[in-house]
Amino acid sequence: MMNIKASPLTQKLSAFVALSETELAVLERLHQRRKSFSAGRDLVHQGQSEQAAYILAAGWVVSYKIQADGTRQIVDFQIPGDFLGLRSVLLHTSDHGIEPIVEIEAAEVLGSDLLQAFAETPRLATAILWAVSRDEAMVVEHLVGLGRRDADARMAHFLLELGVRLSLVGMGSRQGYACPLTQYHLADALGLSAIHVNRVLRKLREGGLVTFQSGLVTFDDYEGLVALADFDPAYLDQSRPLLP
Template identity: 70%
Template sequence: MAQENGHLIESKALARKLGAFVALSDAELTVLDGLYKRRRSFSVGRDLVHQGQTEQVAYILTSGWACSYKILHNGERQIVDFQIPGDFLGLRSILLHTYDHSIEPVTDIEVIEVHLPDLLAVFAAQPRLATAVLWAASRDEAMVVEHLVDVGRRGAAERMAHFLLELGARLSLIGMGDRAGYVCPLTQYLLADALGLSAVHVNRVLRQLREAGMVTFRDGIVTFHDYDRIVEFAAFETTYLDQVGPFMP
């Protein structure tokens, strides 16, 4: 995406996300850009942080995808959520002093490292940014609640459809998706760990949704064939996302 009003291209995703709740002024955007000082890159397979880590640092994801997860005592993994550009990684942990989950890149990623004093300085300079970040954190918590409903109460096909719709809505907010579909690097194994299904079951459910003429997920691209129908099938209501945009029905 091209630069706009002199703001850094890489900060656009976060600005667009926060701007969905608070119309950010030029002064606020300039202060937000001030967070983009410590740039780091992580490759697939190299965790950013580990569960139990006590370092007070968070990240802003500027490119690529990541996932947050917990490892159970039996060695199985539960993916809590996936992160896309514009998302904070470990924001809760920067306040609680300890990471209660691990974060792993799904693709090669670039992040901005944010220390607590930097974040507090931004909030002091522009208090409305604190309100926007609190909204973003609350929205992320609402999504985790919805994922709990997915795993606990929705059937496998409805669960998958709801998840793909939610991802599309999130991506639309930062200009990376629309009602036609979006690019998605997630494997069937990652989907399985996120949705409480086996990889074989994920394959079967995706085939079911494709044969029903609603959505196809193939070669890293999600394509919605009948958006309104899949919304109805999944009972996808956008209230918990608290956003409006081109993707939303």
């Protein structure tokens, strides 16, 4: 391997399919057109008609929707190894905004790049399709949380899911992880007020379950948190390879 360290996307896909040398090479080629973007400036505006998608290489990104009354609902966070704006490319328009939370690094991917890569290595296409389907499953799980979990379970579930996702790209463990999100981010993602988020975090911390402080998430009682959240990582694991 050329690189000292594989890209997060490679790492993630490798956890699920054994990729050949060729496939790895094609994957790395997709990472060529590297760009960086600074925090806070929208990558994609809600309503914009957009052309390119990106593979996130470093940093955190948030996808959100703003309503007419000004409230914001965060649909998902993206972490290294995730795709950005894939649906915007397909629909040739974006119904949501995409904003870097910190300074990020991302590789621009054109529709044509993707097509070509798929033509060369169909297995890779399948692997990426898997990744996209998994994203969809995460959105569904998020929806379930908003509809049928109370604030505590919602928070617990969210922090656990993020932990699993980060672990897949080597940025987290059962101990915890670094997390640049503010309590306002959590509020907008979980459909709560920032004030209530604060109280929930305090409760979880004082209950000895998890600590969210100064950019660090620490799991104090992983099992307890799993129980509280009714967390079943099946929809993320997907360790059963779907390739023939």
